[in-house]
Amino acid sequence: MTEFPVERIHSVIVIGSLLHPPGSPPDHRPLHPERAALVEPRGALLYWDVLEPRAHPYAEIHEPGLAADWLWEVYGPEAADAILGGADRIAAEAESPVLDAARGLAHLRWAEAWWPSSHEAAVPALSAGLLRAEIAWRTAGVEHLLDDEEAVERALAAVDLGPVAALERHPVLGAEARDLAANLAGLAEDYGVVLRTAEVRARPQDWALAAGGEDEAGPALAGGEAPVSWEAVPQGLVDAVGRARWSLVQRAGAFTVAVDVPAAPKVRGGVLTARIGGAEIALRHDPDTGMFTGEAEVPQGLLAHLSSQRTVHVFDPAFGTEAIEVDPDAPARRAAIVAHAYGRLAAADASLAERAAALGIDAP
Amino acid sequence: MVQGIAPSAAVPRGMLIADAWAQLGDAVAPLSNPSGRPLARTVKLLLDPLVLRPTLNARFAGGVIDVEHVDELRAAILDAGPVLAATATWFQLVKKARRRAGITEGHPQDLYFQRCFELAHRYGDPKSMSGAAGVAAGAVAEVHAERGSVTVNRLRAFVTDPERTAELAGLVRSAWEARPDGGAAAPAHAELREFLDTCPTAPDERLWRRLVDERVGTAEGAGLDRPGVARRCGLSSRERPAPPEIGDRASKRRLPRPFDRSIMERLFAAFTSAFHRESMGDIPALVVGEIHRSAAPWQLAEEPSRITMALGREASTGIDYFGGRVAASAAESRLQARWGRESYVAHVLRLPDPEASGIPENLRDDILIMPLSYMRRLWARLHGRELRREATEADGVWDLLDGVLRSVILDQRDRLRRTLEREGGGT
Structure with a gap:
């Protein structure tokens, strides 16, 4: 059971914003993008804070009529009723396969965007191929509530089964990889997508600590x-x-x-x-x-x-501009995210990509 | 009463459907998603049009169902249980037949769901019938034969036939000569804003009919021949629209702007994307129809399409990357809100900044000048609907206007993501 305050800001219903720490921006989306794990259902945005172990998401609902269709699956029927009925506080119920699938999808997409791989912090990179495969399967579990009617097709189009196939004989992860491959093959057939399977060659371990360059010139001035x-x-x-x-x-x-x-x-x-x-x-x-x-x-x-x-x-001139403001909170937030990622590697509900990385498997 | 349904006056429709669906059990698993819910297309193509029919049964429409109709809705789904179970089994057989025939084109759910429902009505459960695999193979062959009769190759053969080129070029000429002189600026139509105010929530049917009767869409399109107007709408790169070429090739990448497309390109774009291609006319009729359409206001044939273009032009003005415009209607305000959310979502998804110097110029322009991308997509949608003979009505306008923006945004996300792949980062 999780309690959430419910606010109404103009025509938007906001679930959970008061729980945010003081000092966060007055916006009703106080979560910094680096911490936000997002799902986009019809008529709303749902976001989990990756630094909080909460089962239920924060939400902003901009079209309650559309959200009514699925809101009960995320917060439980009574809480959904209360949200739509104008309550200013709800108690969300846990346990729903759809909530689990939505949260799983949100975390995978967060990892795809913000996983802080680092030699210095000993956080291995995740396999982008495994992440995309898992994202496609999780997307299918919530396709009935997503805003994008072609979300599954889009997710499948990004999948390459090569990295999954490369794991299929692994003693620890093999069974799960085989299940994932079979599930994706079934999905691909149901949605008329032809999956790619690129040959994956084992690559030499890329896990040596990087050495710094030597100065050839005189002493630094x-x-x-x-x-x-x-x-x-x-x-x-x-x-x-x-x-x-x-x-x-x-x-x-x-x-x-x-x-x-x-x-x-x-x-x-x-x-x-x-x-x-x-x-x-x-x-x-x-x-x-x-x-x-x-x-x-x-x-x-x-x-x-x-x-x-x-x-x-x-x-990166192909990605951003130099006009990024200096954010005084960034060091603390980033340290927490790195610690979170490190913890994920050993988490009970770790994704296949996370467990593969923890075992030092180098898949693309 | 189902466990968990509060004794309130109304119950979420999705919850009722999920609950009844769960009672149908494993028999309908092929029509369900991994969470055990009916697939989005199971609801859209089977439950809504064939079982619940909310257009006929208003009590089954909307996001919530009055408590007095709850049992009836559940009963409607449970009663359809045997036929849905048979549909699911037919779908499995049809997929097998498709695989055996080596067919990969088209969306299996779009193509076969309703066909399987028909088979279920006609033959019942395929498990208790001999020759079911043959029936499934026949159904697949039929679906693809209907689609196959209108192919890009046949289109190309028709328009490039040397005996026909002069005749087709003559048709273009005469159609464009017969155009009314469209030099006048469109008078402002305040009714457009009025309709945009109601269309997201309670579309005003009478006002829509008046817009159609008074041919407001046609009048609004008159100004497009004036210098620069079609260009500023995103519909042409030329100063003034010119008669289209017949054309002999087309590629999905780099299609010119709508008014600059050849007849071949216009039809090609609709062929390759269309679900329900079988509902289009035959090639000669399509080509002649397209020539006449090209000379019409907004280069569209139907008044409702033209009104929708005029509504789209009005409502999309405020979808501005740099923001700042106060919305003039409810529809515009909702489109702005969707676009406003996108900047946060793009950060969360860690997409490249469209203003970064390394972003390809055409992609940057498409994002920074959204109304142009929007109008191009809206035109293509309406054009496709005309070819498939789908009527555009008052209650469908908002889904179109909103769906076009969603689709433009999602495509732009994909394009931004692809720039990262070219970059060659670690993931």
């Missing part, structure tokens, strides 16, 4: 480091807790600023941009060091800037 904003880079590119480091060196009479950023486990490439003191530096992935690195000569005029603007901003 100046330097610093800063975290990389998760919102400025796509999933799986940059080590979730890695910090961007810069240093200014003098080489053959010229001043050069060099930047490196630790790459996430299993990264396959990509280009980042670092901006510091007005200089823009392209960073390329170096598979030997596990770093994104780059350097650029600094015109004399910029040297003065470097002494005052010492913060390095890193972003």
